[in-house]
Amino acid sequence: MTTRELDAAGIDDLRLRAAYSRCRRINAQGGATYFLATRLLAPAQRPAVHALYGFARYADDIVDDPDAYENTDARARDLMALRASVDEALATGRSSHPVLAALAHTAARYRIDPAYFTAFMRSMRMDLDTADYPTxxxxxSYMYGSAAVIGLQLLPILGTTVPRREAAPHAASLGVAFQLTNFLRDVGEDLDRGRIYLPADLLAAHGVDRPLLNWCRRAGHTDMRVRAALREMIGLTRGIYRHAARGIRLLDPASRPCVHTAFVLYSAILTRIEAADCAIIARRTIVPRPYKTAVAACGLASATAHRARHQHTHSPLRRQAVEGAAT
Structure with a gap:
């Protein structure tokens, strides 16, 4: 965490500064697109966003890190211990854990509903014993805890120009749209972990099942039936993006460049998948770095212009407190 960001956020306690800095490193190392978009927020907002990402990534690594555990029982034990630690941290507003300390501070400062973190941990637990979804x-239902609540957690930090409850459905949709995009991008890698994040009934309507998907992965060839199913999933995902897009204008203007940039970069993954005619089982779809850089540059110009116009107005921290009181 840069000193400027911590100072801007008014974080003086040395242990908290260390916790926030660790979360920032986790974000920088694990979420390239997410971290890039975060750089467009005001410095005072960034530590809280890093805290939320750092916690989510920490929990996700317990579930998915291939080198960290020998068996599922050990993962389940650590995940259960983490859930207990999260509950305690949120209840007391503090923690000795190097990631949860920042999470507890952020949740208390922005009055983030603890139920969102409970739902998130529930979905993380599902990943240990749920390999596919019938409908x-x-x-x-799984994505509410794994994705929708992420958007809801972020909303108090981003700020809104309307009562938060009006923007909440769109924020939840954005989290779901981003995760569905990840599911489509990572379908081959998820198969390697034994998981399918595509509804079984939708797949079956196109003549697709797990054996066919596994064959495609082994052969490095995406069957036409699989491509048809993926196209339908892309259509569903784009519909959720459209609902999410209507919420960007409800955000604090200072936060819009960040969210719009993330929106453009994630939806570009879908465009790349379509350009490949959905032949993606054998390789991970990526957005070219020059495109990312160009989109980020536009977002930075917009964010910089806004800050220049409003440098004498309320800070994002004070604004979110006012908005929170209106909910």
Whole structure:
């Protein structure tokens, strides 16, 4: 964490500064697109966003890090211990854990509903014993905890120009749209872990099942039936993006360049998948760095212009407190 960001956020305690700095490193190392978009926020907002990402990534690594555990029982034990530590940290507003300390401070400062973190941990636990989802509704239930609540957690930090409850459905949709994009991008890697994050009924409607997906992965060839199913999933995902997009204008203007940049970069993954005719089982779809740089540059110009116009107005921290009181 840069000193400027911590100072701007008013974080003086040395242990907290160390915790926030660790979360920032986790974000920088694990979420390239997310971290890039975060750089467009005001310095005072960034530590809190890093704290949320750092916690989510920490929990996700317990579930998915291939080198950290020998068996699922050990993962489940550590995940259960983490959930207990999260509950305690949120209840007391503090923790000796190097990641949870920043999370507890952020949750208390922005009055983030603890239920969002409970839902998140529930979905993380599902990843240890749920390998596929029979219906779209079942997948959406999982994604509420794994993705929708991420958007809801971020909303108090980003700030809104309307009562927060009006922007909340769109923020939840953005989290879901981003995760569905990741599912489509990572379908081959998820198969390697034994998981399928595509509804079984949607796949079956196109003649696709787990054996066919596994064959495609081994052969390095995406069957036409699989491509048809992926195209349908892309259509569903784009519909959720459209709902999410309507919420960007409801955010504090200072936060819009960040969210719009993330929106553009993540949705570009879908465009790349379509450009490859959905032949993606054998390789991970990526957005070229020059495109990322160009989109980020536009976002930075917009964010810089806004700050220049409003340098004498309320800080994002004070604004979110006012908005929180209106909910």
């Amino acid at each position: 779209w509704e079942a997948l959406r």
